[in-house]
Amino acid sequence: MKHNIYLYIMISGLTSYLIRVLPLTLIRKPIRSPFLKSFLYYVPYATLAVMTFPAIVQATQSPLSGILALAAGVILSWHNKSLPLVAIVCCIVVFITEYLLIH
């Protein structure tokens, strides 16, 4: 590892702090630009989607268990099941699938 992990942590912490504090201290008016407002609205969905797939399939010991966990997660959250429930079911699906696949 070439980079210092504590420097990484400091950079991320400082960036997070500035993002949150600069608008609170500098901007006293609401953002009016429809493009900017929409952009900030869509950003979390795009980021989380990009980070979730295909990562979920690659995080497990077998791709199949990841795919089944993804399917279970999408179906449950589509039906507005709570966040902890979705997460727990995903874990159980992986556990059972891998138990059956890998002995």
Added chain:
Amino acid sequence: MPSENRTALLQGIRDGMPICIGYAAVAFSLGIAMRNAGMNAFQGFLISMLNMASAGEYAGVQVIAADAPYIEMMLVTLIANARYMLMSTALSQRFSEKTAFVHRLFVGYSITDELFGIAIAQKGYLNPFYYYGAMLVAIPGWSIGTALGIIAGNILPSRIVSALSVALYGMFLAIIIPPARHDRIVAAVVLSGFALSWGAQYLPYLKDLTAGMKTIILTLLIAGCAAYFFPHQEDPHET
């Protein structure tokens, strides 16, 4: 401390308790991801303490795992946490002129989706002590939860760690899928995210990028196109 501030502090602690419990669970699974990236419990505690951000920290962990340049850590944190700028701007409207400036520096440190949610639900101007009360329980829940996840990842059998490592993705799904059901543009954003993120592994140039850079570029592309062609109508603070 004036009695009104003490009342606000206690109210904040009370409202922060359920958030603390939820944070501990999410942070625990984030800790599993950090442990898989080679981080120790103290490092996990520190990064959570300083960032208070699930998506932002997870994106940062990818940067650490890839041993990517420092600038990438800054960019990926900026993108994954961009929404906090919007919340921070909204919260700036809720400070009374009489509230000392220094409170903005402390409250700002801990703007998260949930704390912003309970703060904005308060009537009238925000008493910073209400926010401090909620921070007092939410921050330890988050940072200690992360450290516990890393410790658990080290002592639990690999079969269980493998299962727990999908918990974070399950939570991400629980955040992005329900709004996608009601908003077709959000659904298109999510599907494009899945498709492009998968496709990027095979496309020239994109496949050589680190996970962090891929997240940055695809987020800017997808959210930028969606905002340009389909501006969001409602008040984004409601969601």
